[in-house]
Amino acid sequence: MSLVHTVNGPVDTSALGPTLIHEHVLFQFDDSRRARSIDFAVDLLQDAYDHGVRTVVDLTPVRRIDWFMEIASRVDIAMVACTGYYLERLTPKPLAVLDEDQMVNRMVRELTEGIDTTGVRAGIIKVAANLPELTEWEQQVFRAGARAQKLTGACIATHACAGSRAQADLLLEAGADLEKTFFSHVEAEFGWEGRSLQEEAKYLESIARDGGSLLFNNFGFEFDTPWSDLTYLLHYLCDAGYQDKVLISxxxxWTWNAAGDIEFEAEAQHPETARRTFAYVMTDVVPALLSAGFTQEDVDAFLIANPRKFFERD
Ligand SMILES: [Zn+2]
Structure with missing residues (x-):
């Protein structure tokens, strides 16, 4: 038995069920829109629950945990919060200027004691880098994440539109456990550094071979990853025996736009992306995967068994 620390307290990993392991319950914390932001998040999460999602893992490392606590108290779905860092330019100065030891201490405290003055514990470590060549600051964040993982056993989620191999190498060097690490957005074609689809498949396979997991989320993002390429990569990994290394989310x-309306990522240029709510995984992604030749067993691995193993402690 292993416990996962959710915003509403610890739950057994066996209770996680279908899990979206890379999401953002809220992305923007504007006090003047607090109630409307929370209401909208509650509606999206409850809708996802009604469609069969049971757990959502939030990967927004700078967040208002009191807002999350209010949301969690109003929904049936379980919410897991994270600690760690997103990109440097989006990190508030007081957190960005910490040295490596201070970063480790912050992560460990949030994972083992609580976030801010609450007893709500983070359940996962987020780290991020933008390009295949990591900046000094990003390298420090990754080393801190690896050290926090060693101290707590928590899993690591990276933002890896590009350079997942470099990230894996850096984490390995810093002592991280790749079996407890996943690399997100690896299918984004702008991050392939000129590799062909077939070369990209082999590139990703090398990470799976080293124990790392790969998170795919560009469903309905045809402009970043056409569906045929996305399914090629997923089939390639499954056919190579790495079904247990694939995650989908x-x-x-979404954010409030200048007109005061809610706008989902990329919606301004691609209005169809407004459909990509948490429930979209059940309404659209799973049926499309089944039509593309994946089995229900594959889908259950991607959404239930594989996410669950990240929260199990040996
Ligand atoms: Zn994200």
Missing amino acids: IDCN
């Missing part, structure tokens, strides 16, 4: 995120 939506990476749902």
